[in-house]
Each structure stands twice: as structure tokens, then as C-alpha cells.
Amino acid sequence: xxxxxxxxxxxxxxxxxxxxxxxxxxxxxxxxxxxxxxxxxxxxxxxxxxxxxxxxxxxxxxxxxxxxxxxxxxxxxxxxxxxxxxxxxxxxxxxxxxxxxxxxxxxxxxxxxxxxxxxxxxxxxxxxxxxxxxxxxxxxxxxxxxxxxxxxxxxxxxxxxxxxxxxxxxxxxxxxxxxxxxxxxxxxxxxxxxxxxxxxxxxxxxxxxxxxxxxxxxxxxxxxxxxxxxxxxxxxxxxxxxxxxxxxxxxxxxxxxxxxxxxxxxxxxxxxxxxxxxxxxxxxxxxxxxxxxxxxxxxxxxxxxxxxxxxxxxxxxxxxxxxxxxxxxxxxxxxxxxxxxxxxxxxxxxxxxxxxxxxxxxxxxxxxxxxxxxxxxxxxxxxxxxxxxxxxxxxxxxxxxxxxxxxxxxxxxxxxxxxxxxxxxxxxxxxxxxxxxxxxxxxxxxxxxxxxxxxxxxxxxxxxxxxxxxxxxxxxxxxxxxxxxxxxxxxxxxxxxxxxxxxxxxxxxxxxxxxxxxxxxxxxxxxxxxxxxxxxxxxxxxxxxxxxxxxxxxxxxxxxxxxxxxxxxxxxxxxxxxxxxxxxxxxxxxxxxxxxxxxxxxxxxxxxxxxxxxxxxxxxxxxxxxxxxxxxxxxxxxxxxxxxxxxxxxxxxxxxxxxxxxxxxxxxxxx
Amino acid sequence: xxxxxxxxxxxxxxxxxxxxxxxxxxxxxxxxxxxxxxxxxxxxxxxxxxxxxxxxxxxxxxxxxxx
Numbered sequence: 018x019x020x021x022x023x024x025x026x027x028x029x030x031x032x033x034x035x036x037x038x039x040x041x042x043x044x045x046x047x048x049x050x051x052x053x054x055x056x057x058x059x060x061x062x063x064x065x066x067x068x069x070x071x072x073x074x075x076x077x078x079x080x081x082x083x084x085x086x087x088x089x090x091x092x093x094x095x096x097x098x099x100x101x102x103x104x105x106x107x108x109x110x111x112x113x114x115x116x117x118x119x120x121x122x123x124x125x126x127x128x129x130x131x132x133x134x135x136x137x138x139x140x141x142x143x144x145x146x147x148x149x150x151x152x153x154x155x156x157x158x159x160x161x162x163x164x165x166x167x168x169x170x171x172x173x174x175x176x177x178x179x180x181x182x183x184x185x186x187x188x189x190x191x192x193x194x195x196x197x198x199x200x201x202x203x204x205x206x207x208x209x210x211x212x213x214x215x216x217x218x219x220x221x222x223x224x225x226x227x228x229x230x231x232x233x234x235x236x237x238x239x240x241x242x243x244x245x246x247x248x249x250x251x252x253x254x255x256x257x258x259x260x261x262x263x264x265x266x267x268x269x270x271x272x273x274x275x276x277x278x279x280x281x282x283x284x285x286x287x288x289x290x291x292x293x294x295x296x297x298x299x300x301x302x303x304x305x306x307x308x309x310x311x312x313x314x315x316x317x318x319x320x321x322x323x324x325x326x327x328x329x330x331x332x333x334x335x336x337x338x339x340x341x342x343x344x345x346x347x348x349x350x351x352x353x354x355x356x357x358x359x360x361x362x363x364x365x366x367x368x369x370x371x372x373x374x375x376x377x378x379x380x381x382x383x384x385x386x387x388x389x390x391x392x393x394x395x396x397x398x399x400x401x402x403x404x405x406x407x408x409x410x411x412x413x414x415x416x417x418x419x420x421x422x423x424x425x426x427x428x429x430x431x432x433x434x435x436x437x438x439x440x441x442x443x444x445x446x447x448x449x450x451x452x453x454x455x456x457x458x459x460x461x462x463x464x465x466x467x468x469x470x471x472x473x474x475x476x477x478x479x480x481x482x483x484x485x486x487x488x489x490x491x492x493x494x495x496x497x498x499x500x501x502x503x504x505x506x507x508x509x510x511x512x513x514x515x516x517x518x519x520x521x522x523x524x525x526x527x528x529x530x531x532x533x534x535x536x537x538x539x540x541x542x543x544x545x546x547x548x549x550x551x552x553x554x555x556x557x558x559x560x561x562x563x564x565x566x567x568x569x570x571x572x573x574x575x576x577x578x579x580x581x582x583x584x585x586x587x588x589x590x591x592x593x594x595x596x597x598x599x600x601x602x603x604x605x606x607x608x609x610x611x612x613x614x615x616x617x618x619x620x621x622x623x624x625x626x627x628x629x630x631x632x633x634x635x636x637x638x639x640x641x642x643x644x645x646x647x648x649x650x651x652x653x654x655x656x657x658x659x660x661x662x663x664x665x666x667x668x669x670x671x672x673x674x675x676x677x678x679x680x681x682x683x684x685x686x687x688x
Numbered sequence: 689x690x691x692x693x694x695x696x697x698x699x700x701x702x703x704x705x706x707x708x709x710x711x712x713x714x715x716x717x718x719x720x721x722x723x724x725x726x727x728x729x730x731x732x733x734x735x736x737x738x739x740x741x742x743x744x745x746x747x748x749x750x751x752x753x754x755x
Contacts, residue, residue: 087711088728116714117726127694127722134696134725611730631733658733673730679742682698685725686746 019144022053022078023136024069026060026085028115035119037129041084044133048140048688053078061091066098073102080104080146082139084112084132105148107610107672110139134685141684145676151607152650156242157359158601161186163234163540166194168575168586169364170216175594176362177225181601184356185220186248187230189279191297192217194366195576198280198390200397202583203446204477210296210399217298231303235353237361237544240654241570242606244358252349254304254312255290260344262300266290266336276308281394284409285401290336290345295399304336304345311337311347360570360597363554364590365540367576370425370432370529377496378421378527384410385504386497386525389443396450406454408523411502415523418451419506420444420462420487421494426530427465433551437530437580441468444528445478448487460487461519463494463508471582490517497525531580546571553579564592572596611672612653613660617645619667626659626668635659695749699726700735702755709754724752731755 023045027033038056045054053076057065060083072078081099085091088111096106112135122128158181162173165187177183185192196202197217199209220226229250236247255266267273270288277283280293287293289309290302306312310333317328337345369390373381385408387395398404408415422440425432441464448460462481467489469475481487492509499505504522509515533552534540541548546566547555554573557565564572574589575581581589615626615635622644627635634652637644646668648659657670666675701707707728713720729735732755740751 116711120714122722123719131722656731656733661736682743
């Protein structure tokens with residue numbers, strides 16, 4: 018006969034405030050199999066755990082039920098507790114009396130009755146519990162970092178410096194990400210490229226890092242310590258092993274000034290063969306197959322040629338002709354690379370809000386209304402205007418520059434409800450840069466609130482106002498329209514409560530907010546994790562586990578989690594590296610023992626389980642002429658679908674057997 | 689009909705979505721009638737029709753499967 022001990026936790030007043038814990042504890046002693054019952058203020062505290070351990074030893078308990086918070090909160094804590102008392106850690110069942118009872122029930126009596134029922138169910142279930150032993154799986158000590166922005170770079174370098182192999186996958190032709198596009202960084206006004214480029218080079222040269230640019234993750238399988246990942250290395254049409262980075266080819270491409278360069282936010286052109294920017298890593302060009310004349314012209318070998326007619330020739334091919342190394346290879350194909358990893362790091366970054374939704378700001382059609390990212394490129398000395406701040410419409414120096422904050426951010430009607438966190442700061446920085454380059458310009462900043470929480474941030478905004486003469490006006494801009502070669506801007510000054518009309522505005526810079534990448538949900542599905550309702554990757558716990566995601570062995574850092582600035586992105590990248598280090602400090606991981614097993618004596622070899630298993634973890638085996646199904650424990654994820662499908666009851670999910678569940682139903686309704 | 693009838697409804701909730709959702713309801717302090725008794729199952733795939741029948745045979749007023 019089972020000897021069950023029941024421990025009811027008050028959780029301070031969280032449970033005891035609604036549930037009569039004494040009554041539940043007293044009633045529990047009458048449940049079949051229960052030989053001990055008590056209640057404590059905080060079961061999870063050291064003192065509370067000691068009570069449990071002592072009671073197990075003194076009363077020779079062989080099973081334990083704890084009525085407390087959700088098992089998602091403290092199941093692992095209590096597994097360790099019962100283990101300390103010498104029991105198998107799976108001889109434990111939690112009755113969820115907080116999240117499922119006290120916090121959601123208005124009436125005290127009803128809450129107490131419900132709590133009793135849940136305790137009965139837990140006793141019923143634990144009565145049929147069997148000791149379980151975790152399996153052991155080896156850890157593949159290699160990490161995959163997805164995304165080569167500053168967060169991915171920092172995470173990759175830190176993990177590689179610990180001595181582990183890292184593969185970095187970057188979708189674009191070069192690593193560097195958003196930070197590479199910026200001119201200066203707040204609040205120190207460090208040149209962005211100057212502090213980033215050395216890190217990019219470190220990644221390329223690190224003996225433990227393998228860099229796969231122009232590549233994407235296609236498929237992820239497996240589990241913590243043993244992920245199988247398929248990476249698509251897109252055809253670059255330039256052999257990375259041969260190319261010396263002389264870039265002679267780029268100068269000869271007939272399309273060299275015809276295609277908008279994404280890196281320059283479309284403000285400068287590139288060719289069909291290009292590196293996105295001068296400091297690109299790797300410094301190996303890519304041929305854009307959407308534009309390249311050679312690749313778009315028909316393949317002579319595939320064209321049917323009538324007799325007497327000449328075979329058509331491929332067009333262009335100039336880049337191949339000028340390359341002294343013979344690195345251009347028009348026959349290159351996409352390559353699928355299959356790799357094994359123990360951990361996956363997501364650092365896929367963010368996108369910027371598309372301001373064409375703002376009709377009142379010209380919907381993207383007024384040339385002198387630009388985004389902050391456009392401004393970064395324009396003010397950058399390697400950008401389209403070589404660092405001269407000019408009006409895109411006529412190339413003249415602007416005399417009156419207006420910055421508008423919160424475009425897309427904090428706008429539930431047209432944009433997103435959240436604050437993008439970086440816009441107040443980069444606007445102050447850009448105002449300072451305007452003053453440095455255009456000493457006579459008038460600078461206005463329209464803002465809703467200034468949010469400058471960070472080291473040296475508030476001081477930086479004050480400097481923009483006091484030392485650099487940026488005029489901050491609190492209020493929303495309601496309309497911008499063109500007039501006489503300039504722009505007219507209408508707004509409200511909410512501090513003085515007056516409408517504002519400003520004419521002769523030459524340049525408007527919109528502080529567009531940060532949004533999730535448009536394919537973030539797709540990526541999350543590929544990896545088997547979730548996003549929030551804005552498309553940002555969800556963490557396990559926003560406060561206590563901010564860089565772990567709900568699939569074990571997968572971590573995230575940087576702005577793919579939520580909008581954040583460079584210091585925060587770098588800090589989370591370091592945190593991720595530490596987490597990966599902790600994981601890789603294990604040679605062997607304990608696998609969850611709650612997996613399916615199939616009794617070969619009961620198995621009728623009908624194959625129903627094989628066909629329903631979503632993880633292909635069940636195969637048919639044969640022994641001495643008898644067929645039976647067998648579970649691969651390493652692949653089984655413990656969903657129990659096989660168990661539900663099995664007619665003879667041969668397939669059972671350990672820890673969730675038919676017996677256990679049926680008894681718990683009976684306990685609620687009959688006991 | 690009795691006013692405010694009290695039912696016993698047995699819920700079979702997937703650990704990953706609905707059970708976590710019920711936890712979230714608790715975290716948000718949303719109140720709902722106390723008639724529901726939630727059993728945590730690892731996946732709705734585990735939901736054997738037998739469980740629903742057993743619950744009804746033992747006198748449950750309803751069965752709720754969510755996942």
C-alpha cells in the first residue's frame with residue numbers, strides 16, 4: 018500500500034487568503050493512501066523543504082503530494098526536495114492551488130472545495146507513480162549563432178573564446194547588421210564603424226568561428242545538446258576561397274550605379290556584383306541574380322537551336338573577364354549544409370517601422386521627409402553624400418531641420434503600442450550631428466516624452482538642448498506639406514497649449530520605431546519557439562530568464578527579443594554566451610524520463626503508434642519472429658499520442674500512464 | 689434550473705498551451721467559476737477517449753479538452 022504525504026502550502030496569503038488550508042490539510046488525511054498531512058507558510062522555503070524532508074523520513078512516506086503554486090513554478094524545486102529525502106524524484110505530484118484555484122476563484126468555500134478536489138486528483142495520480150530514471154544524452158559542444166549583428170558577433174566571440182566551436186549564419190552578404198549602418202553612437206558619439214569593424218574582423222579570423230554569410234537556416238530538428246540544423250548557403254557566384262577582395266569586378270559591372278543599395282537604405286546605388294559596404298566581412302562580392310545580365314540571359318545549353326542558327330551567347334559576363342583570380346563562378350548552386358549543434362543562439366535583430374502609413378507626414382512621398390536611418394547614411398562620411406547633410410530634393414544645405422519622434426512607436430492606431438526605447442537617444446544624437454556639421458541651422462525636435470533611462474543618457478539629451486541648441490517642442494506634428502520648395506509643418510505645443518505652424522522647413526527626420534523582422538514568426542516556427550503579439554521572440558521569463566526561450570538549448574539576445582540599444586544588445590549577448598557555457602560545461606545531459614515505452618508482450622504490432630508519432634520516434638522491430646513497436650527514447654518528446662492511439666494499452670507514457678490518469682479522474686469525482 | 693448550479697467539469701489541458709494559459713489567467717487574477725478541475729496532460733495527443741468516458745461515467749457534468 019502506498020504511503021502518501023500531503024503538504025499544503027499557504028504561499029503567504031496567496032493561497033491561504035482564499036483557500037482554507039487547514040481544512041484541506043485535515044480532509045486530506047482521509048483520502049485513501051494518505052498517511053500524513055500538514056500545511057506550511059512557504060513550502061518552497063528552506064524551512065518548508067526541511068519539514069517535507071523530515072516528514073518523509075519520520076513517516077516512511079513513499080509518495081508526496083504538494084498543494085502549492087503551478088508545477089511550472091516549483092516542480093523542479095520539489096523534485097530535488099523529495100530526492101534529498103531519499104525518494105525517487107518522480108514520486109511527486111503537485112496540486113496547483115494558486116494559479117488554478119486561489120487566484121481565480123472569488124468565493125472562499127468554492128475555492129476550498131476545488132482545492133480539495135485537486136489534492137485528491139494528485140493523490141490518485143501519485144498512488145500509481147513509479148520511480149523513473151532520466152536517460153543520458155551526450156552534448157555536442159558546438160553553437161549555432163543566427164544573425165551577424167552586434168549581438169550575434171558578441172555572443173559568437175564570447176562562446177568561441179571559451180574554446181567552443183561556433184558557426185555564425187548571416188543572411189546578408191556581410192556581417193555587421195544595423196550597427197554597421199550607423200554613423201555615431203549615443204551617448205559617447207563613438208564612430209559606430211570604428212568600434213564595430215574590429216569585432217567583425219575578429220569573427221572572421223577567430224579559429225573557433227566558421228562564418229557562413231549569405232546563408233539562412235532552413236530546418237531545425239533534435240533537442241538540447243543534439244540539434245540537427247540544415248543551412249542553405251545561397252549561391253554567391255563568387256568563390257570565397259579564391260577571391261582576394263580586390264573588388265575590380267564591381268567597378269566594371271554595367272549596372273554599377275543602377276540598383277539601390279539596401280545597406281544605404283536605398284540612398285546610394287550598387288551594381289549587380291557588389292559588397293554592401295567598404296568594411297564588409299567577408300570582403301567577397303555577391304552577384305545579385307535578380308539583376309545580373311549574365312544570369313538573366315538564357316542558358317545557351319538549354320535553348321533549342323534550329324539547324325543553321327547560331328547558338329545564342331550569354332550576355333555580359335564582364336566581372337568574370339576582369340577577375341584575375343577566376344573567382345567568378347556563374348554555375349554555383351545553393352548549397353545545403355547539415356550540421357550538428359548543442360545550442361542555438363538567435364540574434365536576428367529588428368526592422369524599422371515603415372512610415373508610409375503616415376499620410377500626414379507625406380506617406381513617404383515628400384523627398385525631404387526622411388527616416389532616421391536615412392539620416393545615419395547621409396551624415397556618414399562613407400554614405401551617399403560623403404557625410405554632407407543635404408536636402409535629398411535639391412542637394413542644398415538645409416537651414417531648418419525638424420526631428421519628429423515616436424513615428425510608429427506609442428501609436429496604437431497606426432503603429433505599435435510600445436516605446437522603441439532608442440529613438441529619444443538617437444534623435445538627440447542626430448540633432449548634435451546637425452549642429453556639428455551645420456553651425457547655423459535651426460534645429461527643432463517634436464517629442465511626446467523624453468525617455469532617457471541609461472548611463473549618461475539624460476545628460477546627453479540636455480547637452481543636445483543646452484550646448485547644441487536643439488529646440489525641444491513637446492507635442493505631435495499633425496501635418497507636413499510642400500510649399501514653395503520648402504515644407505510647412507503644423508503641430509501643437511502641448512506645454513503652452515498653442516498650435517504651432519512652421520514654414521520654410523528644409524528637412525524632416527522621422528524617428529521611426531523598432532519592429533520585429535517580418536519573417537520572425539516564420540523563423541520561430543522553424544525553430545519551434547514562440548513570439549509575442551508583435552513578432553518579437555518570447556523569453557521563458559522576462560525577468561529571471563531573459564535570454565532563454567521556451568525550447569531548451571535555444572537562446573536569444575539583442576533586438577530580436579524587444580527593442581533595445583547597443584549596450585543592452587551586447588549585455589544580453591554576453592549573458593547568452595554564459596548560458597551556452599553552462600550548457601557546454603556538461604559532457605552528458607539528463608533527458609526527461611517521461612517518455613513513452615511499449616510493452617512488447619502486449620503489443621499487437623498494429624502500427625497505429627508508428628503512424629501517429631509526430632517525432633518519428635517509434636519503429637517496428639522483430640524478435641524471434643514476433644513483431645512489436647519500439648520507442649527511441651532520445652527522439653521521444655513525451656507527448657503520449659502513441660499511448661492514446663494504442664488499443665491493447667501496450668504504449669504507456671511514463672509518469673502519465675492510463676492507470677495514473679484514470680485514477681485521478683476517479684479521485685476527483687468519487688472520493 | 690437551480691440558481692448558480694454547481695458543476696464538476698473535468699478539464700484535460702495541454703501542458704504547453706492551455707495549462708500554461710490557465711496559469712496565466714491566475715497570474716492576471718482573472719476570476720472564473722470554480723466548476724472546472726484541470727488535469728495536466730503532456731499534449732492533447734495524450735487525450736484517450738477513455739478518459740472522457742471515464743469522467744462522464746464517474747459522474748462528471750462535462751469534459752473540456754483544450755490544446
